Each structure stands twice: as structure tokens, then as C-alpha cells.
Amino acid sequence: MSENQQKEYWRWKEYNWKNPEIPDWKGGLVTAGVDVGSTSSQAVICVDGQLYAYASMRTGSDSPSSALNAINWAMEGTGLTLQDINFTVGTGYGRVNVPFANKAVTEIACHARGANFMYGPSVRTLLDMGGQDCKAIHCDDKGKVTSFLMNDKCAAGTGRGMEVFANLLAVSIEDVGDMSFNVETEPDPVSSTCVVFAKTEATGLLRAGWSKEKVLAAYCSAMASRVVSLLERNGMELDFAITGGIAKNPGVVKRIEKLLGVQALTPKYDTQIAGALGGALFAKALVEKSAKVAK
């Protein structure tokens, strides 16, 4: 087997981060959101509703341990233990399998809340491009969902589809977007967005002499048109923002913007943590609400 085949091109960076502006969590209200997605898991820790620390990693075959790994990594170096967290909201595909969560909330509500924090209250239309599905969400100025639409039952237009292409073309997933602009003229999108069929189609295109860049451009553009039709079915209202892993792929984002004729807001944080962040913010609201009831 050649070295090329052994390399996992789809593998994106797993990492953790701690906010240098918050020196200590002690004395604050510590809440967490854990988003166990189909493909990636994130844990976000907030102190008094401010982003304090987070971690992002691949979801394993077992949701409870993926959730634990993510929160442990987010807590690394902070001195926090699970006992110090006042309230945890589980979200994502594995939301009911987060063993230390106090409540489960769907990622649809969490992403809208997270996007409200990340992009500000002007966001009205949100596109969450996740590992195995994508969602068009409308929300109000508080980040409350007013309507949503999800894609149907396949991986077309999702992160997993992009991973399959990165592997097929032996291009690192983080380079896919930029590379896809390296074409003289923009090719037509691959005609099938089904990941399995698109892969077959791409193999044919490579054999016909297309460059990797051109095939990537054709796939990014197919993915963009697929999600644009989802957005249009739900209606577009500005401002527009994108969350989820694919938001980091300019090859898809710029093509979506071009098709829609709108610019997406520029993210201040990692777009992949929006769901977990929304969960941590909901956790804060839930703690405060129960404190009020207790009084």
C-alpha cells in the first residue's frame, strides 16, 4: 500500500482553547454545553455567560465517552472538574447520551442561540452545515428559533460528503476549499449530490483528465447549490450566517454567497462550536430560572 493511501486526508484538527481574558472561573456561574454530533463532538464552558474554554474532537463509536472526552479536554488546564459545572446541556445527535448533562436540547435551538452570541443579534437566517445533515434556521434577535427546515435523509451537502471527497482526491480537508478556486473557469457542478454517486462521477471525471482542483470545484459547487435550495425553500432573511464544520470551507461558503447574492457574516469564533455554545448559554438561563423559582 502506498503512503498516500494510508494517510487520512479527511482528518481535521482536533483542539482545545481557553479564553486568556478570563483568568479564573472561581466565583462565577460555570455552565457547559456538549454537542455530540454524528461526526464531531464539542464541549463549551461558559463563565457568567462568557466563552471560557472549549474543545472540538471527532465523535467515537460511543456517544457517552465522546461527550466525556470532549468536556475533559475543554477543562484541561483550567482546574475545573465536572462537579464545578453548575449545569450542563447536552445537544446534537447524541444529546440524550451525555451522561453528565442535566438537560437535552436539540441542536436546532442550540445553534440558533450559539449563532446569536457568535454573530450578534442581527442574524435572522442561519445555515448549520453539520457532519451528516444540514439545517436552514430562522431566528429572532434573541436567537429563538422561529422556523427551520432540515435536509432529507442523506449525506449530500454535509461534512461527511466533503470528507469522502478529500480522501478520494488525496487532498487534506483543510485545503479543499482554497484548492477548489484554482481553476481557470468554474466547471458545472457534479450532477449528483448523493455522496456515493458523486464519488463515482468524480472518479469518471478524473479519468477523463480533469484536475483535482476542477473536480473539487465541481463538488463544492454541487454542495452549495444543494444547500441554497434548502435555504430558499425556508426563505431568506438577512443577516445570514453559517455554522458547523463546513462554514470553515471557503470553497463552499463563497459559492453559497455567490448563488444567494448575499454575504455571510464573518465569524469571530470557531463555527463548529455554535451548538455547544448555545447549549452552555441555555444552561445559564436554566440555572437562573430555577434560582428564581426557588426564591
Place this chain on the structure above:
Amino acid sequence: MFEQFKNWFESRHDYAKDWKERTGGKVIGYFCTYVPEEILYAADVLPVRCLGGHEPQDVTEPHIFGMFCPFCRDVLAQGLKDKFDYLDGITISQSCLHLRQAYTSWDMHKPVEFSYYLPMPHHVQSLASRPFLRSELVKFKEAVEKWTGKTLTDADLDRGIEIVNTNRRLLKQIFELRKADVPPLTGLEAMYLVLSSQMTDKREHNKALKELLDQLPGRKVEREIGERLMILGSENDDVPFTEMVEDVCGATFVIDDHCTGTRYFWNEVIPKEDRLQAIADRYVDRVPCPTKDWPKRLRVDHIKNLVEEYRVQGVIVVQQKFCDPHELDIPAIQQSLKDIDVPTLFLEFDVTAPLGPFRIRVEAFLEMMRQDDLF
């Protein structure tokens, strides 16, 4: 309290076979709720509805077009796999194209002694539909008479009308109770009532409904009611989905608009000297299926009335995949509900519903209504 109805639904075939043995009568399978059961009851024939089995199957592929709905496919599979091997007859009233193909293919592959295609008019909003349907009912009655060897008198027809009308009246009285703040029955229980009525002898069913009606007023659903939901759209006998929405997601269906629900029994035959005309009028005037709801979309106002009467907070709109008549109606229905600030969730049904993906959609939909707790 609902065990009997659930059992009837789950062991429909055993019930029908047992009925045949007990009574020595004939059983007819019907494909669409526009079949005039009054005439069949008048002839002492037991009509049972041919519904799907919600199991993957591999027998219909050569017989049904690829883009036809999963329901018609599932129904035909039941025939081809001999699940209804006790039937003496089959019948369909002109329904959608998809279900008609299920009927004609069943008829071709599993012939029985009586098979009848009743040309129910689609254009029920035309005045001509009344005399037209009456004349077709004359032919249908004659065919049934020839088949059973029994001449149907006005007294027979009156008896048939009374049996079916009583069933409709009782179901409606029970459904009326669902308007309460805490309904005495869940959506799933209501579903069992209507579905079992389509596959049992209505005389027995009426007796059970009467007993239930005596007991229900004191009963309250034990769990929290949660959001009051309506479910509407194409044929729906998907028990696992209904169970999930009510038991896992914590909402309650308080009303529906399905041909396996209210559309089936909402209207009674209004007695007239001309019995067949009275029956024809009932089918022309009933809450329409989308194949018959044009050029005016009368169902939209009906649905809005139900939403108001049953204080519905949200509506789940379901459609059998590829069901064109419903697909064409759904945007208008969703828009009209949006106009009165009632949120809707659209789901596409297949032979089996994907519970995981549907659960997240339903939960997010409910959260949208209850998310004040989160802010």
C-alpha cells in the same frame, strides 16, 4: 380500556377469518374510504380496509411504478404475500392513480370471486357529480346483489346506513371529548379506535364504542398533555411515529385530518327517500381527500376550524413520499396555518418512519413552541 381496539387493529386478519367462520358471510377488502360501506353492510358483507404492513418487502417492484407512493406499494405487498387470503372480494372507489395501480395489480395477481372498480367522481364540486354517483351506486348495488344472491331492499339499505352512521356518530362523540383541557384519550388511542373501525364488524365496534363512551368522561390521560398537536395529510397508520411524538417527545395529538382518522367518519348519511341518492350525497359532501378537493380547496377552512375548536398549538403535516395530490395541497395548507400563527412541521413518510431523524425534527418543533424556558 383501549386494549380491545388495539387488538382488533393488530390481529385484523385473525378477526376477519374468525368473523367468516362465525357468520358464514363474505369479506370484501376495500382500498379507499370513498367505498360506500352502507351498501356492503346492507348485503351482510364485511368490508375491511386494505392497509399496509409497515415491513420491508421485495414483491412489488415489478408491479408498481418507481415514483408511486410507499403506501400503495405496501398495500399491494399485503395482497401479493397472501396476508388477505381470506377475502371473497376486493373493491376500490376511484382514488388516486397510485392506489388504483395497487388495486388493478392485486386484481390481476390474486383474483377473487368479486372485484369492483367504482367510478367515484373526482369533481365532487360539480352539481353533476350527485346524479352521476347515484347512477354508479345503482350499478354497484346490482353487482353486489348478483354476487351475494340477495336483493337489497330499502329496509336493507336503511339498516346498512344505520350501522355505519352509528359508528360515525359514536366516533365523533368520542373525538368531541378530546377538546377538553386534559383529553381522556391520547392520539394513539384515538388512532386505534378509527383504524379498528375500518377492519371489524361495525355492529361489534359500535357496542365497544358505546361502552367506552360510558367510561371515558371520568378518565384523564395520566401524563402531562404537553403541546396540543394536530396531525394531517395522507393515509397514516404509523403507530411507532405517533407513540414517539406522544411518549418520548411529550406532546399530545388532539385531532387529525387523515382518511385513517376524521376524514373517514366525520360526515353521516342524511336520510332521504331515495336511499342511494342519500348515500351518494354523503360521499360528495364528506370532508374531501385532496384528489377531490378542487377547484376550491374546501379542506383548508375545515382544517382551520378544527385547529380552532380543538385549540391546536402546532400541526404536523405528513405526506406519503411521492403522494402528488397531498403534495400539491400542502403549501396552501401550511400557508393558511402560518397566516393564523399556527406553526407546522412537514415530514415525509415511508413504509417505516426513520424515528431518529424524525425525533429531532419533532423535538425542535416543540422546543420552538416552548423555548421561553430557555431564555
